[in-house]
Amino acid sequence: MPNYRFSVNGESRSVESRDPAQPLLYVLRNALGLTGAKFGCGEGQCGSCAVLLDGKVAYACLTPVSAVAGRTVTTIEGLGTALKPHPVQAAFIAEQAAQCGYCASGMVMKSVELLAANPKPTRDEVKAALAGHLCRCGTHERILRAVARAAGAAMPGGTGA
Amino acid sequence: MSMHISRRNLLKAGGALVVSFAVPLPAFSQGANTFSGKTVDTGEVDGFFAVNQDGSVTLFCGKVDLGTGLRIAVPQMAAEELGIDVKRITLVEGDTDLTPDQGPTAGSSGVMRGGVQIRQAAATGPGVQPPCGSGLHARSPAELIAAEGEVRPRSGGAGITFGALLGNRHFGLKLDPKAKLKDSASYTVVGQSLPRPDVPGKITGRHLFMHDFKLPGMLHGRAIRPSSVGAKLIAVDESSIKEIPGARVVRIGDFLGVLAEDEWDCICAARALKANWSDENSLVGHQAVRDWMLAGPFEAEQSLVKKGDARGVLAGATQRVSAFYYWPPQSHASMGPSCAVADIRPGKATIWTASQATHRYRHAFARILELPPAAVRLIYLDGSGCYGMNGHEDAAADAVLLSRAANRPVRVQWMRADELGWDPKGPPQLLSLEGSLAADGSIDAWRTEMWLPRATANLPNIALLSPEAAGIKQVPGISFGLITQNGDPSYAVPNVDVSVHWLKHAPLRPSNIRAPGKVANMFAVESFTDELAALAASDPFKFRLRGLSDARGIEVLKRTAALIGWQARSGRSTSAIGRGIAYCHYKHNENYVAMAMEVEVVRASGRIHVRRVACAHDCGLVTTRMRCARKSKAISCRPCRAPCSKKCISIVRASPVPPGVAIRYSPSPMCRRFASNSFSGRTCRHGAAEKPHRRRYPPRLPTRSTTPAAHACAPRRSPANACGRRWRRATRSRCGGRACFQQRENASNSSAGTGLPAR
Numbered sequence: 001m002p003n004y005r006f007s008v009n010g011e012s013r014s015v016e017s018r019d020p021a022q023p024l025l026y027v028l029r030n031a032l033g034l035t036g037a038k039f040g041c042g043e044g045q046c047g048s049c050a051v052l053l054d055g056k057v058a059y060a061c062l063t064p065v066s067a068v069a070g071r072t073v074t075t076i077e078g079l080g081t082a083l084k085p086h087p088v089q090a091a092f093i094a095e096q097a098a099q100c101g102y103c104a105s106g107m108v109m110k111s112v113e114l115l116a117a118n119p120k121p122t123r124d125e126v127k128a129a130l131a132g133h134l135c136r137c138g139t140h141e142r143i144l145r146a147v148a149r150a151a152g153a154a155m156p157g158g159t160g161a
Numbered sequence: 162m163s164m165h166i167s168r169r170n171l172l173k174a175g176g177a178l179v180v181s182f183a184v185p186l187p188a189f190s191q192g193a194n195t196f197s198g199k200t201v202d203t204g205e206v207d208g209f210f211a212v213n214q215d216g217s218v219t220l221f222c223g224k225v226d227l228g229t230g231l232r233i234a235v236p237q238m239a240a241e242e243l244g245i246d247v248k249r250i251t252l253v254e255g256d257t258d259l260t261p262d263q264g265p266t267a268g269s270s271g272v273m274r275g276g277v278q279i280r281q282a283a284a285t286g287p288g289v290q291p292p293c294g295s296g297l298h299a300r301s302p303a304e305l306i307a308a309e310g311e312v313r314p315r316s317g318g319a320g321i322t323f324g325a326l327l328g329n330r331h332f333g334l335k336l337d338p339k340a341k342l343k344d345s346a347s348y349t350v351v352g353q354s355l356p357r358p359d360v361p362g363k364i365t366g367r368h369l370f371m372h373d374f375k376l377p378g379m380l381h382g383r384a385i386r387p388s389s390v391g392a393k394l395i396a397v398d399e400s401s402i403k404e405i406p407g408a409r410v411v412r413i414g415d416f417l418g419v420l421a422e423d424e425w426d427c428i429c430a431a432r433a434l435k436a437n438w439s440d441e442n443s444l445v446g447h448q449a450v451r452d453w454m455l456a457g458p459f460e461a462e463q464s465l466v467k468k469g470d471a472r473g474v475l476a477g478a479t480q481r482v483s484a485f486y487y488w489p490p491q492s493h494a495s496m497g498p499s500c501a502v503a504d505i506r507p508g509k510a511t512i513w514t515a516s517q518a519t520h521r522y523r524h525a526f527a528r529i530l531e532l533p534p535a536a537v538r539l540i541y542l543d544g545s546g547c548y549g550m551n552g553h554e555d556a557a558a559d560a561v562l563l564s565r566a567a568n569r570p571v572r573v574q575w576m577r578a579d580e581l582g583w584d585p586k587g588p589p590q591l592l593s594l595e596g597s598l599a600a601d602g603s604i605d606a607w608r609t610e611m612w613l614p615r616a617t618a619n620l621p622n623i624a625l626l627s628p629e630a631a632g633i634k635q636v637p638g639i640s641f642g643l644i645t646q647n648g649d650p651s652y653a654v655p656n657v658d659v660s661v662h663w664l665k666h667a668p669l670r671p672s673n674i675r676a677p678g679k680v681a682n683m684f685a686v687e688s689f690t691d692e693l694a695a696l697a698a699s700d701p702f703k704f705r706l707r708g709l710s711d712a713r714g715i716e717v718l719k720r721t722a723a724l725i726g727w728q729a730r731s732g733r734s735t736s737a738i739g740r741g742i743a744y745c746h747y748k749h750n751e752n753y754v755a756m757a758m759e760v761e762v763v764r765a766s767g768r769i770h771v772r773r774v775a776c777a778h779d780c781g782l783v784t785t786r787m788r789c790a791r792k793s794k795a796i797s798c799r800p801c802r803a804p805c806s807k808k809c810i811s812i813v814r815a816s817p818v819p820p821g822v823a824i825r826y827s828p829s830p831m832c833r834r835f836a837s838n839s840f841s842g843r844t845c846r847h848g849a850a851e852k853p854h855r856r857r858y859p860p861r862l863p864t865r866s867t868t869p870a871a872h873a874c875a876p877r878r879s880p881a882n883a884c885g886r887r888w889r890r891a892t893r894s895r896c897g898g899r900a901c902f903q904q905r906e907n908a909s910n911s912s913a914g915t916g917l918p919a920r
Contacts, residue, residue, distance in 0.1 A: 017425075018406065018423075018426070019425060019426075019429065022425045023425070026424050026425045026428075029373070029424075030423070030424050030425075034366070035366070035370070035372070035373035036365070036366020036367070037366070038370070038372065038496075038497055038545075039372065039497065039498070039574065040496050040497055040498075040545075040577070041577045042576060042577055043577065046496060048496060048497070075366065076365065076366030077365070077366045077367065079365070079366075080365060081365055081367070082361035082362060082364075082365050082367065085361070085364070085365060089364045089365055092360075092364045093356075093360055093361050093364050096356060096357060096360050097360075097364070098228070098360050098363045098364060099228040099229065099546060100227065100228035100496070100543070100544070100545055100546035101228065101359070101360070101363030101364070101368060101370075101543075102370065102495075102496045102497045102544075102545035102546065103496055104363050104364050105363075105364075105366045108364060134496060135496070136494065136495060136496045136545070136546050136548075137228060137546045
């Protein structure tokens with residue numbers, strides 16, 4: 001069975017996959033036990049499976065495992081933990097930016113990518129960056145506040161109750 | 162000795178939920194099933210609480226947290242009555258073996274009913290008989306109060322800790338519905354905005370969702386659905402998946418599934434499997450639902466509200482208006498397609514599910530499996546937001562049939578198309594409204610005529626897909642909650658007539674979706690109130706205020722108007738910016754909510770831009786202020802209901818004045834369009850559950866006049882199939898199955914047909 005080696009959250013991992021087209025999402029969630037990236041659509045339309053591939057957001061549901069060989073993957077688990085969250089995660093937690101939370105890891109990953117490239121984004125830039133990420137519960141405004149908080153910006157729109 | 166078992170590991174061990182207990186109660190078995198055998202009687206305090214020797218408490222709640230914060234709100238209520246730190250409460254939710262049956266988590270009843278029941282149990286708790294020699298022995302329960310982790314005399318003096326009082330023993334108390342509750346003025350925990358305990362795990366990717374749950378030896382399964390509803394399975398070519406290692410077919414009647422050790426292999430097998438299905442044509446098509454509803458067959462006619470002589474007054478009225486409103490079937494369209502794990506062994510079934518109604522479906526699965534209910538256990542795990550009964554239970558039924566066939570645990574994960582195509586849908590609603598004005602401009606007659614599918618009386622549960630396909634007997638019928646409520650206005654009207662034509666069937670399998678029926682009814686009633694205000698050349702805010710006598714209703718309406726800076730206008734505006742205000746007394750006996758919105762039509766594109774939204778909400782005692790605000794938003798922002806881009810708008814201020822909460826949404830340039838779940842409002846292909854039907858319109862309507870009038874929402878374009886002069890497609894998102902349509906005809910004059918409520 002073909003074998004693919006790549007870096008996941010700082011560790012070199014090797015996985016077997018019968019099918020080179022198997023999406024990275026299933027490899028992460030099943031073979032590697034990293035369930036932070038979620039299955040939402042399988043079509044790259046909702047953003048809930050987002051991971052960082054060499055520092056850039058990739059939709060794990062569309063990325064074949066064979067295309068990841070030799071590269072560096074960071075999942076939501078690789079950013080931080082509840083006790084030691086990544087600054088973006090800390091901002092999301094502070095803003096309680098989740099209802100059901102199914103979209104949250106994708107939102108965080110995209111925000112991390114955005115802030116790495118643009119540490120002080122405008123509100124419109126944040127919205128544009130997150131446009132490919134859907135939330136069905138209505139957490140959008142909290143997410144925008146969380147990204148603003150992570151960027152050290154003033155909190156537009158108050159404290160949220 | 163302290164034992165801490167993580168939720169994830171414990172669940173993997175196939176046992177009970179969270180346990181953080183120093184010494185298990187002797188009556189309970191050891192290990193993972195620490196609490197097995199505990200009572201789940203709603204009449205027993207022990208049904209809801211177990212107290213550890215160190216004074217920490219495990220709370221067993223039959224309602225579940227669907228993302229709106231019940232997980233903190235209910236422990237807050239319990240902590241208040243028990244007088245302990247909320248951090249010392251561990252919540253177990255929705256496990257049919259451990260939690261009392263408090264009914265499904267639906268209709269916003271989690272805190273209001275479930276939490277209140279638990280509060281009463283907590284208030285009963287301090288009445289436990291103190292041990293001899295404790296100094297409290299001689300006192301009656303009414304003389305005792307719980308505070309700071311102990312039970313002490315109300316009159317003051319030394320108390321005894323819960324750990325010392327109850328360690329190693331049960332309460333042994335019947336829940337006392339009259340047990341004295343603490344005075345809400347003395348609350349220190351209830352009312353606080355405490356953070357939700359699940360959020361850090363959700364943000365760091367470590368929260369255990371239903372979708373993440375695995376069991377040792379678990380297979381992956383997929384159900385194969387036909388391309389048309391009601392199709393029969395003619396033939397399956399099992400050789401079509403022989404190249405996929407370990408993949409196997411399960412066929413039971415017309416139920417078809419595949420199993421594989423590996424999830425991707427399972428998906429490949431589901432895609433590759435060749436099956437022939439009969440070609441059924443049982444659906445009427447999206448565009449034809451209104452015709453279908455008007456045509457019947459009808460099962461019954463029912464008068465819901467009858468006051469005065471609305472028909473008589475309307476017949477003689479000179480100032481009269483009428484309108485039609487249509488609400489289509491809607492998918493719950495959860496972000497994460499439904500998922501479940503089942504482990505069915507001879508004589509025993511364990512099902513992990515994100516169902517809102519684990520207790521109800523325990524009985525359903527017992528019938529399906531022909532097992533006694535006691536042999537069936539459903540364990541709740543968080544799913545993706547469901548907003549009602551989506552596909553969770555159906556996915557569980559798929560897993561049940563596949564697991565039984567394989568005699569191994571099976572996980573079924575629906576794919577995107579499964580969810581949008583096969584989740585039960587919100588029922589369609591059709592309303593005809595007619596009203597007239599008295600000489601003084603007040604409403605003097607109101608008539609609402611509804612066309613609705615009729616729910617089956619005493620239906621135990623909605624029949625599930627795979628048992629039906631497999632030929633397993635289920636009770637036939639349809640159910641979707643109480644969809645007629647709020648069909649009459651909250652305003653004073655001397656002559657009111659509300660009636661319904663009950664349809665025998667529904668076009669797609671229906672289920673409850675948020676605030677069942679009320680959203681469409683309120684949308685119609687409040688839109689129509691604007692019609693009447695326009696007819697009266699009255700300011701919509703003042704027009705509403707004039708009809709209200711309930712002080713709490715008046716308060717939320719006035720606060721909303723103040724928050725948005727309402728400026729009275731009457732008559733038609735030529736501006737592309739308009740304002741609207743709406744008021745709801747939910748079910749006429751629950752929450753009071755008023756909402757105002759300022760929207761702009763971008764002339765160049767025809768898009769609706771929501772500039773500001775204000776909302777005041779009096780829901781009674783607020784348990785968790787942040788949760789209240791979130792829940793208000795969740796309810797008002799239910800996917801693709803009437804003005805639904807509120808979901809994109811922030812809450813900036815909560816009223817400091819209890820009871821209730823007032824919320825103002827900030828000026829937001831982000832809401833570019835309606836009915837989108839994205840930040841940009843980009844087109845989303847999700848939701849294309851049905852193909853548009855090209856049947857011609859207009860339908861036959863019990864109609865009066867024909868001035869076309871587009872609704873305020875989004876008068877983007879006329880429908881391609883030329884609805885005729887009476888009907889006009891007013892709002893349609895590009896979200897396919899989540900599209901909103903709303904039509905009306907207007908029998909008064911064209912001034913009401915400006916699109917925006919006339920000011």
